Amino acid sequence: MTPNIAPSNICEFLHKDNLVIFLFHGVIKKQIHSVRNYTMKHIEGELFDEYMGKLAHQGSPISMNMVLDHLDKKKPFSPGSFAITFDDGFENNISVAAPILEKYNIPAMIYLTTDFIQNNRMSWIDRIEYAVQKTKKSKITLQVNDNTYPLNHVDEKINFLRVVRELVKKTPTCNPNLFAHQVCSDLGFPSNISSDDPLDLKLSWDQIQKIHKDNGLLSFGGHSHTHPILSFLSSDDLSYELDRSISLMKHMADIDSTHYSYPEGLAHCYSDEVIRELKQRGVRCCPTAIQGNNSLDMDPFKLFRIMVA
Numbered sequence: 001m002t003p004n005i006a007p008s009n010i011c012e013f014l015h016k017d018n019l020v021i022f023l024f025h026g027v028i029k030k031q032i033h034s035v036r037n038y039t040m041k042h043i044e045g046e047l048f049d050e051y052m053g054k055l056a057h058q059g060s061p062i063s064m065n066m067v068l069d070h071l072d073k074k075k076p077f078s079p080g081s082f083a084i085t086f087d088d089g090f091e092n093n094i095s096v097a098a099p100i101l102e103k104y105n106i107p108a109m110i111y112l113t114t115d116f117i118q119n120n121r122m123s124w125i126d127r128i129e130y131a132v133q134k135t136k137k138s139k140i141t142l143q144v145n146d147n148t149y150p151l152n153h154v155d156e157k158i159n160f161l162r163v164v165r166e167l168v169k170k171t172p173t174c175n176p177n178l179f180a181h182q183v184c185s186d187l188g189f190p191s192n193i194s195s196d197d198p199l200d201l202k203l204s205w206d207q208i209q210k211i212h213k214d215n216g217l218l219s220f221g222g223h224s225h226t227h228p229i230l231s232f233l234s235s236d237d238l239s240y241e242l243d244r245s246i247s248l249m250k251h252m253a254d255i256d257s258t259h260y261s262y263p264e265g266l267a268h269c270y271s272d273e274v275i276r277e278l279k280q281r282g283v284r285c286c287p288t289a290i291q292g293n294n295s296l297d298m299d300p301f302k303l304f305r306i307m308v309a
């Protein structure tokens with residue numbers, strides 16, 4: 001599989017004055033599926049090692065706590081400053097990525113979706129990918145557009161997944177969880193699929209608690225409770241998502257909610273109301289998934305990231 005960013009190009013994102021925050025989801029030992037993970041949301045450890053080696057050599061790693069300190073005090077970033085972040089809370093962040101981060105002494109922030117942690121839950125798109133990979137059905141008809149898609153071969157399955165991603169992205173009225181429920185049940189799977197595949201397994205509170213106590217290279221922040229697009233929620237639902245995730249992190253692992261990241265993280269996925277509600281609950285820094293680097297005068301709630309995987 002071809003990486004989204006070639007290892008030889010990773011350092012081109014580094015900047016002499018500005019901070020670069022890299023966004024990852026997962027790091028796995030080896031890609032074994034033919035359909036699942038075709039987007040390389042989880043990259044292989046070997047590639048992650050190459051990225052980290054190059055960045056450690058040419059750049060200057062800092063933690064998200066240090067990022068906040070620089071922004072607070074308007075303290076210039078060292079040349080080539082970069083931070084590593086992971087969204088969602090995959091177990092492979094600890095079992096595969098952490099030893100590589102240790103090797104190069106690079107700190108990282110893991111943003112947890114607390115319902116995924118509580119119940120080893122899968123995101124809507126992971127459930128659809130799982131069902132599409134495993135289904136024996138030869139086609140599916142989508143209710144939203146009444147189109148029928150063949151699912152006989154790997155290529156047809158990947159094409160269908162591309163259609164699904166596109167469709168959900170451009171239809172703000174589409175509730176991804178309900179959509180996934182429909183697709184999974186059409187393909188013969190329950191909507192609450194849970195799996196221990198390295199692409200699916202989430203961190204446990206025990207792991208999180210221990211790592212947080214160790215106070216080493218890894219830190220934790222919030223990423224909502226069930227991973228909805230926060231700006232689409234009613235104010236009651238928004239309060240629930242934030243309160244539930246923040247109180248679980250506090251009670252289960254004594255983590256303060258200084259750091260958070262927006263699910264999906266695109267410009268339409270957060271709003272002034274979302275930012276106000278986060279601030280009210282003690283959050284002080286919340287990067288987006290919008291591409292770019294960050295000068296010292298950036299708003300800590302509108303930081304850019306470079307999505308690697």
Ligand SMILES: [Zn+2]
Binds near residue numbers: 087262
């Ligand atoms: Zn996410």
